[in-house]
Amino acid sequence: MASVTGTAPALSTGASAPPERRRSNWVPYALLLPGLLWLFVFFVVPMITLFSQSLQEGSIDEGYTFTGNVGIYAEALQSYFPQLLRSIGYAASATVLALLLGYPLAYFMALKAGRWKNVLLVLVIAPFFTSFLIRTLAWQTILSDVGPVTSFARSIGLTNLLQAVGLTSNDNLMASKFAVICGLTYNFLPFMILPLYASLERLDPRLVEAAGDLYASPAQGFRFVTWPLSLPGVVAGTLLTFIPAAGDFINSKLLGNTQTVMIGQVIDAQFLRVLNYPLAAALSFVLLVLILALVMAYVRKAGTEELV
Amino acid sequence: MAEQLSGDLRLVGLTKSFEQFTAVQPTDLTISQGSFFALLGPSGCGKTTTLRMIAGLEDPSGGQILIGDKDITSTKAYQRNVNTVFQSYALFPHMTVLDNVAFGLKRRGDKDAKRKAEEALELVQLAEVGRKKPVQLSGGMQQRVALARAIVNRPDVLLLDEPLGALDLKLRRQMQIELKRIQSEVGITFVHVTHDQEEAMTMADTIAVMNGGRIEQLGDPATLYESPRSTFVANFLGQSNLLRATVTGEPGSDGTVVVRSHDTDLEVSRAHLPDGIREIFLGMRPEKLRLGTGGGPNQLKGTVSDVSFTGVATQYLVRMPWGRELTVVQQNDGSARAVVGENVTISWAAEHGFALDAHQDADAGVDTED
Ligand SMILES: Nc1ncnc2c1ncn2[C@@H]1O[C@H](COP(=O)(O)OP(=O)(O)OP(=O)(O)O)[C@@H](O)[C@H]1O
Ligand SMILES: [Mg+2]
Numbered sequence: 001m002a003s004v005t006g007t008a009p010a011l012s013t014g015a016s017a018p019p020e021r022r023r024s025n026w027v028p029y030a031l032l033l034p035g036l037l038w039l040f041v042f043f044v045v046p047m048i049t050l051f052s053q054s055l056q057e058g059s060i061d062e063g064y065t066f067t068g069n070v071g072i073y074a075e076a077l078q079s080y081f082p083q084l085l086r087s088i089g090y091a092a093s094a095t096v097l098a099l100l101l102g103y104p105l106a107y108f109m110a111l112k113a114g115r116w117k118n119v120l121l122v123l124v125i126a127p128f129f130t131s132f133l134i135r136t137l138a139w140q141t142i143l144s145d146v147g148p149v150t151s152f153a154r155s156i157g158l159t160n161l162l163q164a165v166g167l168t169s170n171d172n173l174m175a176s177k178f179a180v181i182c183g184l185t186y187n188f189l190p191f192m193i194l195p196l197y198a199s200l201e202r203l204d205p206r207l208v209e210a211a212g213d214l215y216a217s218p219a220q221g222f223r224f225v226t227w228p229l230s231l232p233g234v235v236a237g238t239l240l241t242f243i244p245a246a247g248d249f250i251n252s253k254l255l256g257n258t259q260t261v262m263i264g265q266v267i268d269a270q271f272l273r274v275l276n277y278p279l280a281a282a283l284s285f286v287l288l289v290l291i292l293a294l295v296m297a298y299v300r301k302a303g304t305e306e307l308v
Numbered sequence: 309m310a311e312q313l314s315g316d317l318r319l320v321g322l323t324k325s326f327e328q329f330t331a332v333q334p335t336d337l338t339i340s341q342g343s344f345f346a347l348l349g350p351s352g353c354g355k356t357t358t359l360r361m362i363a364g365l366e367d368p369s370g371g372q373i374l375i376g377d378k379d380i381t382s383t384k385a386y387q388r389n390v391n392t393v394f395q396s397y398a399l400f401p402h403m404t405v406l407d408n409v410a411f412g413l414k415r416r417g418d419k420d421a422k423r424k425a426e427e428a429l430e431l432v433q434l435a436e437v438g439r440k441k442p443v444q445l446s447g448g449m450q451q452r453v454a455l456a457r458a459i460v461n462r463p464d465v466l467l468l469d470e471p472l473g474a475l476d477l478k479l480r481r482q483m484q485i486e487l488k489r490i491q492s493e494v495g496i497t498f499v500h501v502t503h504d505q506e507e508a509m510t511m512a513d514t515i516a517v518m519n520g521g522r523i524e525q526l527g528d529p530a531t532l533y534e535s536p537r538s539t540f541v542a543n544f545l546g547q548s549n550l551l552r553a554t555v556t557g558e559p560g561s562d563g564t565v566v567v568r569s570h571d572t573d574l575e576v577s578r579a580h581l582p583d584g585i586r587e588i589f590l591g592m593r594p595e596k597l598r599l600g601t602g603g604g605p606n607q608l609k610g611t612v613s614d615v616s617f618t619g620v621a622t623q624y625l626v627r628m629p630w631g632r633e634l635t636v637v638q639q640n641d642g643s644a645r646a647v648v649g650e651n652v653t654i655s656w657a658a659e660h661g662f663a664l665d666a667h668q669d670a671d672a673g674v675d676t677e678d
Contacts, residue, residue, distance in 0.1 A: 209365050210398035212385040214412035214457070221386075224411070228402045 054281035076282040080266050087263040091246035094184035098192040098241050106196035124193050136254050139183050143173040175257040183251035191240035199233025235302045246291055263287055314464035315376020316340045322371035324357050331357045333521040344491050346508035347501045349518030355501040359467045363392045375464050391458035395469040397450050399442035405453050406438035412461040428460035448479045468500045484511055505545050517541050535662050542591050544673035549634045550589040564658045570630050574606045575658040587666035594637040596660035599646055604657030612650045
């Protein structure tokens with residue numbers, strides 16, 4: 001509003017300036033307003049509440065009082081460092097797997113599928129029609145100890161291999177690191193595929209042709225043209241996969257065992273079962289800061305690699 | 309490698325069909341080493357398809373492509389010593405201009421890629437923009453980068469697909485001269501695709517006029533212009549007046565043949581009359597016609613219906629008694645200009661006419677240029 005009144009004198013001196021031009025000065029900000037308001041009410045305020053919660057002491061029965069107890073962070077880190085580390089590790093593994101699975105699929109959809117493009121796109125999104133929980137529960141059935149997948153894995157020696165590399169602890173697939181990472185990969189795969197698809201779809205196939213014309217073999221064409229031009233999709237996809245995967249608590253709960261507990265599961269338990277709100281809040285905050293730091297380092301690294 | 313003579317580019321029965329549709333009819337063509345060759349034709353006649361087959365970006369449905377004695381028909385694009393300047397430039401947006409230009413050299417493991425790329429940029433007078441990204445350049449500059457990127461590899465054959473299409477007229481003329489200069493400097497075989505007949509004529513040593521997937525006529529610009537062999541070429545390459553006529557006499561001692569058109573006897577050089585046809589179109593270029601009787605023995609009377617002054621010349625439309633209008637272009641050399649409604653005589657010499665078989669569409673190729 002201030003800008004409108006502020007420019008009022010200009011109106012009297014320069015009558016030639018059309019009023020539309022001044023209006024366009026505040027219109028973009030006005031359009032931002034609802035979103036900013038939303039973020040403030042549902043993100044900033046809860047963040048502050050969470051942070052203050054983490055520095056309170058007391059119990060659910062007696063109520064909490066703010067004491068500025070920063071020691072809670074040391075306690076949180078000390079007690080749950082393995083879970084924190086594990087979450088990052090699992091999320092990173094799932095992200096890499098999703099990239100390896102998603103990239104060829106997105107590539108095919110964007111550049112080779114022709115009229116099947118839309119059908120494939122719908123299929124990628126289709127899992128969202130059932131709830132996250134149901135989909136994860138379905139994996140319990142798929143990987144069940146007596147199911148065909150497990151017996152097939154046993155017959156080809158996959159279970160032995162997984163056991164040897166420590167992804168499972170017996171000759172089953174369920175209730176293992178392996179199952180948790182599979183679940184995470186599966187659940188967040190669409191978040192990887194869609195941005196990849198969007199950036200590959202935008203890729204001008206004539207550029208790849210030009211690379212071929214300039215003596216680049218198909219592999220070199222991919223390495224020097226397709227891959228760098230799809231990097232924005234890779235960055236977006238990995239972030240959209242990694243961030244929710246790192247905080248996930250459903251997969252480790254339903255598909256894991258006591259040795260695969262992720263930080264999200266701990267926070268869930270502290271909030272809803274142990275009712276240790278300050279500790280839960282502190283853990284949430286630690287996770288948030290950790291993810292933020294990793295993402296920033298990653299984006300900075302990716303930013304130097306010629307993002308377009 | 310560049311200095312080594314690679315030999316002529318030869319197309320032998322080269323053809324391409326997309327499902328039912330034949331985009332390029334079986335074509336035989338030899339383009340000699342080091343020449344500037346233009347492929348001229350209207351939109352959709354198969355120019356790009358021909359070029360893409362030579363580049364290896366499109367698999368031919370039949371025929372062969374040879375450079376010298378080497379059959380490259382089944383060689384992959386990246387293994388051919390052929391480079392393309394694409395219609396859309398196709399510069400890599402994520403690389404600097406210099407990296408774009410050095411791309412081909414680097415793929416072939418040239419240790420001197422950077423220096424050669426800089427030299428190539430100098431050749432196209434863009435030495436100072438090497439560190440910029442393609443989007444930061446104007447259309448004309450991008451076009452020159454695309455040219456440098458292709459030429460730096462010193463290919464056996466350089467293919468140019470309407471590289472000047474996006475430029476305004478002035479820049480286009482400038483680039484035409486530039487291209488011609490570069491070609492004579494580096495001595496690479498240029499195959500230049502265009503649908504601009506003027507561009508083809510100013511630049512090329514040899515022009516192939518394509519129509520409907522076929523090469524209609526092949527020759528140097530002057531021959532194509534003076535002696536077109538089809539109405540399409542006559543109309544597409546410049547303008548032509550076509551009169552329906554019948555051959556009535558035998559060749560005379562002076563090397564001319566008498567033909568009759570609209571109850572008037574006209575003469576045409578024996579050399580410009582194809583063998584064995586009697587029904588012809590007699591063609592004359594507008595600038596070969598004279599207002600008045602000074603142009604030669606062939607004379608027709610008509611009425612001026614339109615006069616347009618174009619600076620160096622004046623263009624008249626003269627209506628013939630049978631209704632058709634002939635176009636006459638006169639140099640503005642100081643002689644008096646005719647006015648609309650004036651009755652005039654048009655005259656021309658026997659050697660300035662050319663005869664075409666009348667069994668074709670008189671209007672083929674009219675108005676297909678831009
Ligand atoms: N991939 C394709 N599939 C089917 N038809 C095609 C394909 N590519 C080209 N054609 C057809 O082949 C014909 C020749 O196309 P081409 O691109 O060679 O024309 P052109 O002479 O380069 O035209 P322009 O001057 O407009 O660039 C056109 O009729 C076009 O529709
Ligand atoms: Mg074309």
